[in-house]
Amino acid sequence: MTLHSFFVEVMQVVTLLGLAPLFIGWVRMLKCWSQGRSSASIFQPYWDLAKLFSKDMIIAENASWIFRFTPYLVFGTAVLAGGIIPILSVDLPLAPTADVIVLVGLFAISRFFTALAGMDIGTAFGGMGSSREMTIASLAEPAMLMSIFTVSLANRSTSLSHIVQVIFSGQSVVRPSLAFAFLAFILIALTETGRIPVDNPATHLELTMIHEAMILEYSGRHLALIEWAGMMKLFLFVMLGIASFAPWGIAGTEGFVEIIGAFFVMVLKLGIVGIALILIETGLAKMRLFRLTEFLGVAFLMATLGMLAFYILE
């Protein structure tokens, strides 16, 4: 591990921790504008987190250690994933630790524990959230894997850093299978990050909430960690999509200047993705829970078709 790559690793994690709330602020601001409301400051998520961190906590009487352990685990997996996905540069010492399948596994373990924490208190809300979240995940996760597999097959690697490098070296060509994979990935990213039309991050209405229902009992610093991890998850999914489908701008293994360039390209891309996200969110209404089967079924089918197309056409 050279000094340079170590520096890149630290930079990445700092970027992730620092920019994830800003991106959420940007998305919320755009949403307000698109709906003709005046918005809060783009920095509002930071104030929210700071407020939560300084508050005292109240925990239900029968909460077990699972309830108190989960926020740290969820936060830890998000940070760990940030050290693996090439956000700024492909020269990451942690990159060989985990490939995309492991990344999906990391998201899965944080969801597993969040669902358990939802059931820990023993209210109907928590159980409802866990049940819905796991049902949706059991359809979304395979679709996610299939979409990622198509990218890996096209680039002959499951390691994200290598995928980016292969795309840079020009060995990768545009394939119809990748189009399927990309469409599936968008649907899945909306699902996994709990955006409309799957879940509404702004609601606490009992009949519609999914993710919020599981974390309803959290307060104080636990809630802050979970909220922050949620912001990072959205950020990471954007980065995952960029790295697998449009990595241009991510720095190679050379000097510091390139990384600063990569940083600005990344901010630009985030801005554009934010606009696209809001276009989708304002254009669609939230779906009923059992209509989601079709939505996710389409994603799963599309991802499988993408992989089938790869096998047939290659």
Place this chain on the structure above:
Amino acid sequence: MIVSPIEIASSSVVLLMLLVPAAALLGRNQRLLIAICSVFASAASFMGTVAGVMAVGSASVERVVLLLGLPSLPFHLRLDPLAGFFLTVIGLLSLFVSIYSAGYLRGFLGHRPVTRLVVFYNLFIAGMFMVVLADDALFFLISWEAMAAASYFLVMFEDESQENRRAAFLYLVIAHVGAMAILLSFGVMAGIATGFESFGGYTFDAMRQAKIPLEWATVAFLLAFFGFAAKAGVVPLHVWLPEAHPVAPSNVSALMSGVMLKTAIYGIVRITFDLLKVFPWWWGAIVLVLGLVSAVMGVLYALMQHDLKRLLAYHSVENIGIILIGIGLAMIFTSSHLTVLASLALIAGLYHTMNHAMFKGLLFMGAGAVLHATHERNMEEMGGLIHRMPWTAALFLVGCVSISALPPFNGFVSEWLIFQAFLLSPSLPIPLVKLLMPLGAALLALTGALAAACFVKAFGVTFLGHWRGHPRPRVQEADWLMRSGMLMGAIVCLLLGILPTLFIEWMDIVPEQLIGYKLSTSAGAFGWMWLTPLSEERASYSGPVVFCGFILIFAAAYLILHVKAGKIRRGPIWDCGFEKINERMQYNATSFSMPIRRIFGFLFRVKEEVTLAPQSAHGAFPRRLHYRLRVKDRFWNWIYRPIVEVSFWASRRVGGLQRGRIQAYLIYSFITIIILLVFVG
């Protein structure tokens, strides 16, 4: 080496066999019986493990011919790395379960004598050891039957309930149909080996050297696969498994699910890769497709269960499916001469074999501890056990995380390896199989995600929340023996998850001997920390780094936040201001899986009935609501019902011959003699 592995292995079998009469003699003093037999069974299992580890480690092949058995048909024993690997799996779990049993069996003291249980328990482990050691068809089948019969009596242990007797009978029938198919398969191979002229072909060596024509090899393979699939619980031959495994005592369920099913996997690998050696790709495709069907159906059925042990039993169907996916892929790759990929897939399958033994053993032991403490198998009544049984809960959670294939535990590693094998399949030359690959990967991914959902349900409903049942039992934590048996299983699950490279290096000799490629040269090329199946560019995983990363970030976040920590106040649950919240309002197993039941309901026979009991005065305000749900296996009606009906019909017809009059019987004998004279003479 002073003692050779096969000597250790056979002495452990002898020790277990000696325990059988010893246990029968000690029956008067139950406490002493449990103590002595547990100690010696643990010792024998430990010896078996040591023998297996040594046999794999030294890559030696040893043979012994025993002067037992029928005249001129002696028993042959052979310990090669493949047998050694399975010996290790069986021995290791038997060791943990034997330690656990020492505590578990004490729960029966004063209720019922456990002599029968202990006798057959030892015979059962000995039978499994002998199956993997056997090197001729005769000894193999004798051991196979000993194992099956012992486990039948173990399932029958609590024989006062009709449910248990029915389950055991069903198990016995399917086990024997399977054993018959295996017998026929060996008959075909042995017959071809000597040209149907002598009995000499009954040794595995003769079968290895025989040139079996493809059509006969196919017959032998299909028969053997049918027989072993019946034992392993492959869909649609799985119906006995969710009946028999839950009703057995929990230590026996752990062994049956954890390792007895693995002897069938051993049989499949032994017959295809070692005895027949050359096979066309479609054998592998059959194994792969049935593996996929078992995996998906197993996990979906598991999701519908609310009996904790039944749920685990259905997960065995799922995991056997995953193992068969690995083995099926290995067969397809072998037939296309892609030895590198074949050994990757075989390693993945065998790795999952080991993993499943460990976590399923652990989970059944945990379920046994819960059953022991609460006398309850129905999850709908449970809840909140994490407060009363913190150890059991934590160890059961390790099992749940492992079986759900989540990093950094062991289930993840083997599924990761299988995914890698799928992703390398574009180099296959057969177009038809190539189309199977994306579907296979999709179904495997679906299985993994559904398994996670199922174990959130299993753990969440059993251990979290509040107790749901009415009389709240006095629940006590499992004793130290049960806890240490589970703890060892949990530690092995973690070690297999974070140190996969070392384990693959150890077992690498198995694919090297069967397929002819050593995976560890590439898989361990970057040291023990990095698992790189083929090359660093394709894929890599580092269990230790992921594990340490978790701990570091966790510790950092915890410390930073606790420098100036805010106060924590405990308060009652938020009840939305209704003030009437009670335990029955929690989500339970049925409600948790309701969305999935709705999505995949077409695969089951679901009967849902809701009846409202109206109040006398106002029909609009129902007094009580009855909800009734029955989810049934479709396979029972499709396949087994017709068979049962036909056999009853046939036996009634044949029964018509029985007139109870001597004259009629004399006529039957007379007619038989005439027919024999006409046709044979």
